Amino acid sequence: MRTSYATGLRCIKCGQAYPKKYLLECSVCKGLLELQYDLEGLARIRPCHLEGLNLWRYAPFLPIENSANFVSLGEGMTPLLFCPRLAEVLGLRELYIKFEGTNPTGTLKDRSSATAVSAALEFGYRATAVVSTGNAGSSLAAYSARAGLYSFIFCYEKGAQPKMAHMGACASELVLYKGGYDDLIKIYDRLMEEEPIFECGASRNPYKQEGKKTIAYEIYEQLGERVPDYFISPVAVGETFIATWRGFNEMKAIGWSDKLPTMVAAQARRANPVALALASRGPLVPQRIGYTIAEGVAVGDPGKKGEWVLRILREAKGLAGDASDEEIIEAQGLLAKTEGIWAGPTGCVTVAVLRDLVAKGAIPCEASVVCLVSETGLKGEYPRIEQEAIEPTLETVRRILQKALDLGSDPKAKGP
């Protein structure tokens, strides 16, 4: 088994092939690039040959040649949780939550940071950079620190405080800037062409995207070597959706699986260009968006990757849906109360969309469904809990605890 079976890059638009190198877009047509693999070689690998419990378990399917460049903080192999209580509320029989909140920085970004930073090492770079409102920035800063690389993390000055503290602690250089993303991004992109810095944004870098492919492989292994009928993925720029789809396709191509899941793209209603385009059978229309509580999917113009997602949905007969902020918050509470899973609003968009699609009959109740929950709830800023505090007297506390009497406890073995 070789370390990596990646053979090079290929433009998804014009098909131009390149050797494996650092390149953000096709030199011929400016199309997006995707990694290519020796599928015949990969077909000789069986799941039982894989070793280790972090992302590098799937090294043969990833683009890093030299294992000395593997960077890890223990990302990946996140729990796939069978969720019968939530399934019952939603009206499903077989529902699993793939909970990405147990990654080192609390989100699935750690998978792409791992391959991005490892690729930076492999290609000889000593610096990384990203523009981020929080999750991607703190993840890239952490992985760059782990690798001993210098990180430039750009965050607009209104970023959430806990995320800024995280970025500030891990980044070599946290740069706060005035205005919004649009004020910086053109300048940033231009300078990324000039300086010896490995760019780690979500919109173009094929090495970064590739790390998220491992989600599909893990699901396959965790389900006992099969893929689900439906897979619900959030769509912001589209990186996670595209990467997991690539993973499911590779597993089919190398004979691990004989089918593909139906892909479901989940968006926030306030940033739903892909869902709208699919429903209207029209082109993807970029949106000027305002605030949505699901910050991590607040992308109105997903650019070329959005087009890629739309093409996948159309060709593979996928589904898409969107959820209002109220539905997202409701899904967050439901996930916590029924299964004890504490996820942030961004992570709950998929649950809200799934709920709606099952209610509409678009996803049948007997289907096996894996719903990706992309982040922990621990990164959020929440409104103050408005609840009166009790005086701790025997009477007040007893009144509360006596509710336990009606719950039907049957202590078989209490006391001697």
Place this chain on the structure above:
Amino acid sequence: MRTSYATGLRCIKCGQAYPKKYLLECSVCKGLLELQYDLEGLARIRPCHLEGLNLWRYAPFLPIENSANFVSLGEGMTPLLFCPRLAEVLGLRELYIKFEGTNPTGTLKDRSSATAVSAALEFGYRATAVVSTGNAGSSLAAYSARAGLYSFIFCYEKGAQPKMAHMGACASELVLYKGGYDDLIKIYDRLMEEEPIFECGASRNPYKQEGKKTIAYEIYEQLGERVPDYFISPVAVGETFIATWRGFNEMKAIGWSDKLPTMVAAQARRANPVALALASRGPLVPQRIGYTIAEGVAVGDPGKKGEWVLRILREAKGLAGDASDEEIIEAQGLLAKTEGIWAGPTGCVTVAVLRDLVAKGAIPCEASVVCLVSETGLKGEYPRIEQEAIEPTLETVRRILQKALDLGSDPKAKGP
């Protein structure tokens, strides 16, 4: 291989034996109870026989009989990270951080919540309870929800907002109370004797404590079936310290390991009764403590478990140390900058104490050291980052990014 090899309970003080049942203290002498196992049976198990990747991988070493009662959110199998950059700063050769921040609710409490809630199910209880300022409460609430049990979570009204939001979302009943822990605890303890509720505090429940034992087993497996020379554990009430020591001892008793690590107890200087008692060779003197930034170890009176920890330290020639709030914050930054690990202050107490003990020569530089970092940094509340935001112009951004020129990048493969 049986599901569990636990045979019963035994008082650590008078030796009185009990069958496996729900019991918080010895009926004879009120001493603490510990679980007993069929060590001959366990000695027939080898690491290669273990299955699964959550805490229940170690089910034979845990007290739950019926696997239908295993509750899991994917806790355990947290990364053991080899940390050469941090080791260099500290003056060590072989340093590993056992990072518990990747547990489902971000702390090692998930291990003890898993066994506590599973034991509640096994003994026929439908309700759980705990008094907590945050981490234990949110973890127990999450695991109770996962198991379909009713949870009573008591938190004083001044608890941190993000933790309250978490508890509020997962708990069946979040009870805020006026005053502090001391105002409630006697009433609470008395009512726990009366009501059919499985009590899940850290001070007495032997089933709860047992879950943390798995940390020792994981370290053994992750180090390639050996134990380290030194193991640094935080000590608040003492649950983690005692449980991991039990784990290391069991592995020696069943022949997995031929040695025990030197145990190191780490405390905050503002709550250091165990460290003080060990240094003074005197008894453990309960302290009235004020604020320390390491909230999770802010225990001035660890009670009977504190005595237990002290006895272990004395009998096994362990070490103890304490760290000031300033040293803890410095350790937090060091861990983030050198290795990209983002941990809360409570989690960094061990790193600060380790640093001090190595500097003093109490831990030799050639030793292999595992340092437990108990929580993620994502649960903290941090001061606002005071940093001026730049105007995003080509010149200002270029000036920043040009620092990359001095870093020695050698892009072997940039551009076509």
